[in-house]
Structures are given as C-alpha cells and as structure tokens.
Amino acid sequence: MKISLKSSLLASALVIASTPAFAQEENTDLPPEATEFYEPVPPKIEAGESTTTPPSDAKILFDGSDLSAFVNERDGTEPTWNIEGDILTVNPGTGGIKTKENFCDMQLHLEWRSPSEITGDGQGRGNSGVLIMEKYEVQILDSYENETYTNGQAASIYKQSPPLVNATKAPGEWNTYDIIFTAPRFNDNGMLLSPAKITVLHNGIVVQNNYKLRGPTEYIGIPNYTEHPEKLPIHLQDHGNPVSFRNIWVRELN
Numbered sequence: 667m668k669i670s671l672k673s674s675l676l677a678s679a680l681v682i683a684s685t686p687a688f689a690q691e692e693n694t695d696l697p698p699e700a701t702e703f704y705e706p707v708p709p710k711i712e713a714g715e716s717t718t719t720p721p722s723d724a725k726i727l728f729d730g731s732d733l734s735a736f737v738n739e740r741d742g743t744e745p746t747w748n749i750e751g752d753i754l755t756v757n758p759g760t761g762g763i764k765t766k767e768n769f770c771d772m773q774l775h776l777e778w779r780s781p782s783e784i785t786g787d788g789q790g791r792g793n794s795g796v797l798i799m800e801k802y803e804v805q806i807l808d809s810y811e812n813e814t815y816t817n818g819q820a821a822s823i824y825k826q827s828p829p830l831v832n833a834t835k836a837p838g839e840w841n842t843y844d845i846i847f848t849a850p851r852f853n854d855n856g857m858l859l860s861p862a863k864i865t866v867l868h869n870g871i872v873v874q875n876n877y878k879l880r881g882p883t884e885y886i887g888i889p890n891y892t893e894h895p896e897k898l899p900i901h902l903q904d905h906g907n908p909v910s911f912r913n914i915w916v917r918e919l920n
C-alpha cells in the first residue's frame with residue numbers, strides 16, 4: 667500500500683513537473699490521489715490573535731445581522747445556514763452559499779472555526795472552504811493534529827499549494843483568513859493573459875505568498891484555465907461539516 671502510494675505520488679509529481687505552468691490541456695484519467703502530496707509537512711506554529719474590525723470602506727458580507735448578501739449556491743434561494751449571535755454555521759447537506767454580488771480583485775477577511783466536538787478525520791474533519799470566484803478554493807479544514815495531504819490542509823490552495831506553515835488553532839477556536847486575490851485575465855479570444863494570484867494570511871501569518879494558481883480547483887486531475895467572466899461570486903462551501911464563520915467583509919481592489 668505504502669509503496670504503491672509512493673510510486674503513484676512520484677508518477678504524479680513527474681506529470682506535474684513536466685506540465686507547463688499554465689497548460690490548457692485535457693485532464694487525464696488520474697485518480698484523485700495523484701494530486702495529493704504528503705511531504706514535506708508544513709511546520710506547526712502557534713499563532714497570536716488576529717481578529718479585526720472592518721475598515722470603513724469594506725463591504726460587509728456577514729456581521730451577524732442576516733444573510734442577505736448570500737444565496738444558496740445550488741438554486742439561488744435564501745440560505746438556511748444557522749445564525750446564532752454573530753456566528754454563522756454551515757447547515758450540512760443544504761448546499762454552500764454564495765454572494766449575490768460578483769467580485770474580481772479583492773481583499774477578503776473572514777473568521778472560521780471547526781467544531782469543538784471532533785468527528786471524522788483527514789478531509790472529513792471540519793471541512794469547508796472559500797471558493798473565490800466560485801472556482802479557486804482556499805481550503806478550510808480542522809488541521810490541528812489531523813493528518814491529510816499537505817495541499818489539502820487548512821490554508822492550502824486546494825490540490826495546488828500547501829501553506830508555508832500550519833497556523834491552525836485548536837478545534838473550537840477562531841481562525842482568521844486575510845486573502846488578497848488578483849483574478850486571472852483573459853484576452854478577447856479567451857486565451858489566458860495572466861493567472862490568478864493569491865496571498866493568504868492565516869491568523870495573521872503569511873501562508874501563501876503571491877501564489878500563481880495553475881487553474882481552477884480540481885478534485886481530480888490537473889487544473890486548466892478556461893475563460894470566465896471578470897467578476898464572479900464568493901462561495902462558502904458546505905462539505906457536510908458544521909463549520910462556523912463570523913466577521914466576513916471584502917474590499918474590492920479595482
């Protein structure tokens with residue numbers, strides 16, 4: 667088992683290494699495991715406090731009052747996620763939520779916590795995610811003493827880039843994400859001019875440093891860019907776990 671996993675990782679590493687950085691080509695018949703990497707493991711560090719209050723020019727997406735900035739991503743209806751005080755919690759199985767408004771380049775702040783009662787492991791423990799433009803996922807996962815593939819742990823760019831360090835707080839404690847995102851640009855013929863770029867601070871610590879995305883998040887296979895609108899919604903993922911959010915705001919960088 668170990669040997670076959672290692673050799674499949676080696677094979678996939680070779681595939682990725684030999685793939686031009688922003689190839690626009692067909693996905694292969696690779697299994698999901700082919701794009702999951704376990705080493706090196708990002709060092710574990712202890713983060714300080716990094717909660718913020720929104721600046722005056724921020725657009726408030728959620729402050730506890732209501733979910734009027736969002737719709738259900740499946741059918742556009744009113745979301746049924748749970749609000750208690752200033753905390754929003756995934757209602758598992760009801761679908762993700764996405765902003766009514768579309769966004770391009772942005773600074774996005776949000777706070778999240780995984781359930782204090784630990785259930786599941788690996789990708790099944792405290793899984794959610796921020797899908798910027800509904801396509802580019804910054805993973806949310808309970809990565810506190812929870813092994814999984816490094817490019818799928820908290821603050822990874824899912825299936826692409828592991829975080830530089832593991833700054834995840836213990837289950838039940840609040841984490842912050844501050845995300846600076848530049849959307850990809852396409853020319854009139856739909857050719858990629860420049861890839862999406864992302865910087866992520868997790869609990870105030872840089873974990874993605876202007877990373878150039880290889881394409882939209884793919885669970886299986888190699889990501890490929892295809893032309894999409896200049897602006898698209900921000901999507902918070904329902905991955906079946908009751909992950910909570912608070913203090914969500916965005917500043918457009920146009």
Ligand code: MG
Pocket residue numbers: 793794795805806903905
């Ligand atoms: Mg996820």
